[in-house]
Structures are given as structure tokens and as C-alpha cells.
Amino acid sequence: MKFFEDLMESSAKVADKVAKVTGEYIDKGKEKINELSLENELGKAQKQLGALVYALHKSGEENDELVKQYIEDIAKIEAQLEEARKEDAEETVTPEVVKFCSKCGREAGADDAFCKNCGNNLK
Ligand SMILES: [Zn+2]
Numbered sequence: 453m454k455f456f457e458d459l460m461e462s463s464a465k466v467a468d469k470v471a472k473v474t475g476e477y478i479d480k481g482k483e484k485i486n487e488l489s490l491e492n493e494l495g496k497a498q499k500q501l502g503a504l505v506y507a508l509h510k511s512g513e514e515n516d517e518l519v520k521q522y523i524e525d526i527a528k529i530e531a532q533l534e535e536a537r538k539e540d541a542e543e544t545v546t547p548e549v550v551k552f553c554s555k556c557g558r559e560a561g562a563d564d565a566f567c568k569n570c571g572n573n574l575k
Contacts, residue, residue, distance in 0.1 A: 487540070490533040497526045 501522040508515055550562040555572035565575055 487536045490529060494529045497529060
């Protein structure tokens with residue numbers, strides 16, 4: 453069962469990393485956290501889960517506990533990523549509205565050639 457022991461070990465590492473990332477997030481407070489590193493972690497965890505499911509399937513074994521653990525880890529990372537993206541979106545400055553569509557009255561940006569709402573030509 454060496455293979456599964458290794459998997460258990462790497463899963464524990466993922467959990468450690470999640471805890472670490474969470475800690476960093478709290479430390480940085482409102483600062484933007486690195487989405488890329490979270491995306492990286494997410495990709496790695498998903499890959500590991502895929503490898504695990506594949507290995508289990510291939511050997512005809514079942515290990516729901518371990519699969520569940522991976523899924524929980526992935527869900528945690530996803531939640532953090534979603535939070536990070538939300539913060540970024542809030543920080544994004546809304547472009548200044550400089551004109552309105554003559555047809556439907558919707559706000560449009562200075563460089564918009566067409567109305568996003570009705571498609572009216574704004575030029
Ligand atoms: Zn319009």
C-alpha cells in the first residue's frame with residue numbers, strides 16, 4: 453500500500469498549504485492576495501485528485517475518505533480564490549461614464565462604439 457501512503461502524505465501537504473495560504477490571507481488583511489498562487493494550488497490539488505481517482509479505479513479499490521479529503525481541500529482553495537477575485541473586482545475602478553445611448557438611454561464608456569444594451573451605434 454505504499455502508493456496510497458504516499459497519496460495520504462501528499463494530501464496532508466495540501467491541507468498544510470491551505471492552512472498556510474489562509475494564514476497569509478489573514479495577515480495581509482485587505483491587501484490583494486495572490487490569485488495566481490491559489491490557482492496554482494487549485495490546479496495541483498485537482499490534478500492529485502484526478503490521479504487518485506484514476507489509481508483507485510484502475511486497481512478496483514475504493515477510498516471514499518481520501519477522495520472526500522481531497523474534494524474538501526479543493527473546495528477550500530476554491531472558496532479562497534473566489535474571495536480573492538471578489539476583492540479584486542471591488543478594487544477595480546469603474547470606468548467613467550461619458551455618454552448615454554441615444555436609443556435606450558443606457559450608460560456607455562467613452563470608447564464604446566455600440567450600446568451594450570441594445571446594440572445602437574454610438575459613434
Ligand atoms: Zn442602447
